[in-house]
Amino acid sequence: MITRDEIREISEIYSPEGCALTFYYQPALPLDKSHRHEAILVKDLVRSALAESEKHGRNDCARQDLERILGMADQFQGNSRQAKAIFACYHRGIWREYDLPPMLTRTQLVVNSRFHLKPLAPLLEAKPRVLVAAIDRTKARIFELADEKIVEKQDFFTGLPRKGKSDGFAGYDGGHAERRELNDAMAHFKTVADFLLAYTQRSGIERVAIGCRDEIWSEIKPNLHKYTLDRLVGHFRVDAKVVLPAEVKEKVDYLLAEDDGRKxxxxxxxxxxxxxxxxxxxxxxxxxxxxxxxxxxxxxxxxxxxxxxxxxxxxxxxxxxxxxxxxxxxxxxxxxxxxxxxxxxxxxxxxxxxxxxxxxxxxxxxxxxxxxxxxxxxxxxxxxxxxx
Ligand SMILES: [Zn+2]
Structure with missing residues (x-):
């Protein structure tokens, strides 16, 4: 990630000859599997900047930096879900490379007298940490989404927390021994709701999202505590048994974007x-x-x-x-x-x-x-x- 101080420092660099090269790489969406296009797109951008330099003498001082990026293009062939920013000015000996969360609007290349910083704007907004529960009548899986990463933290089967997950919620023992014999759905929803409350309160997580089938949302919601409801970003449709963490993240990102848009x-x-x-x-x-x-x-x-x-x-x-x-x-x-x-x-x-x-x-x-x-x-x- 890039810090605010680094951005400020980069913003102060001035190249009167117009040799400041800014390159942003944004990976394709997870659903788009055509990673080959990513490398091709990067190569096209660099080649047209190089052609520009040959035709009009523009960008000439950025030639070395452009060729260096061209040499890196194959790295962008889908082996990374990270976005990237490069700020380079060969004559000033500047080459700064940053891995970024994949939140840029697009891949782009600009050669100018100043580095181009506006594409960083979406990254400078703080995104909340979100606790996510994917719930059905017998099972619940708990995820934490933070810094563009989703981690499965805990799972429940008919109200019983399963122990032994290495990244489980430390110190949480369920505390509901008396309920362990009840395996009906309501007790299960209640146990999960209690867990969500305890987890959000202890961890200071800002938002909560619930994934479930549409028909059970009306049964789950009354069990959620007010503290949780106050932090609810929304619910989404999902099959808790089979959903993959990446799919959960995609759904929650969508809810967050909607919520963010409204705000x-x-x-x-x-x-x-x-x-x-x-x-x-x-x-x-x-x-x-x-x-x-x-x-x-x-x-x-x-x-x-x-x-x-x-x-x-x-x-x-x-x-x-x-x-x-x-x-x-x-x-x-x-x-x-x-x-x-x-x-x-x-x-x-x-x-x-x-x-x-x-x-x-x-x-x-x-x-x-x-x-x-x-x-x-x-x-x-x-x-x-x-x-x-
Ligand atoms: Zn002045």
């Missing part, structure tokens, strides 16, 4: 509402940039297709969308930036701002594909305003 939409509407009443909302690049430089931003919302050219001051790092050669703040020379999203993300990370990345979204599109929820307004006494 982001709520947040976006809150920001739009706040901006509409001249409150703690900033819409559009110009307004967001100003709020960022004033230290007002609490949460940044960035749409997938957001991109805008601009300039950045070589002295004070002020970012401006007026393409002026001198800084509007301190008067020093500026340099052109292909996409202000890159320095903007780096700055947001350095300031510890929450980042939310939205796939294509009509509402955010209409306000300029970028928006921010503010913690205060420097030009208003917001705390007074909120208190009223």
């Amino acid at each position: 982001k939409l709520d947040l976006l509407r809150e920001v739009i509402g706040e901006a509409g009443r001249n409150g703690r909302g900033a819409l559009g690049l110009r307004r967001v940039l100003r709020s960022l430089e004033m230290g007002e931003v609490q949460t940044l919302l960035l749409e997938d297709k957001f991109a805008a050219p601009g300039v950045q001051c070589t002295n004070c790092n002020h970012i401006d969308i007026n393409m002026s050669h001198s800084c509007g703040v301190c008067g020093n020379p500026t340099i052109a930036i292909e996409d202000v999203a890159d320095p903007l993300l780096a700055r947001a990370m350095a300031a510890g701002i929450d980042l939310h990345y939205l796939p294509a979204n009509g509402e955010l599109d209409r306000v300029g594909r970028i928006a921010a929820l503010l913690r205060f307004r420097a030009d208003q006494n917001t705390s007074m305003k909120l208190a009223v």
Whole structure:
């Protein structure tokens, strides 16, 4: 994984000759078994960048780095479920390679004067740890999903926890000896519900998901404790006896994405509402940039297709969308930036701002594909305003 500090450091590297190479590799979805295409895609991207350098003299200084990636292309032939990022600038002796969770939007290659950081945005959002139970009338299997990995932790048969799994939940003994003789489904559901409660409380897991056949969800749900229900991300259809961990992960990822989408939409509407009443909302690049430089931003919302050219001051790092050669703040020379999203993300990370990345979204599109929820307004006494 790549740290926020590393991203900030990478964002500061500038190649006036335009030799900064950024490469992102995103493996194909698990369902798509055509891994051969992955290596072919990488080779095509590199070859067209190399052809570009021969035709127009562009990318020439990135030739060594491009050839190095071409040499690696066969590694991408499906033997890894990891995504990858490479930041390279041959003349500056820079080659940084990171394994990432497979959450990038696509494989891409860019040669430019700055490293391209926006594709990292989806990774910078914290994903919750999820406890998952796949349940049927006699069996239950418990999984934990964290950092893009799913691990089966425990299983139950008619309410009895099976001991001896090496990665079982340490110290949990079931504690329900009196129930061990009851093997009806209700007692089984109750035992599993108690286990889910104990596990989430002890481990501090943030979310819970339940997989079961549709017809028994109405029997399981009343057994779940309020603490568990408060953390429930949803339920999904599954056959607990035969389901594979990877399938469970896929279903839970889908539930999480839906839940995440709803939350982001709520947040976006809150920001739009706040901006509409001249409150703690900033819409559009110009307004967001100003709020960022004033230290007002609490949460940044960035749409997938957001991109805008601009300039950045070589002295004070002020970012401006007026393409002026001198800084509007301190008067020093500026340099052109292909996409202000890159320095903007780096700055947001350095300031510890929450980042939310939205796939294509009509509402955010209409306000300029970028928006921010503010913690205060420097030009208003917001705390007074909120208190009223
Ligand atoms: Zn300046």
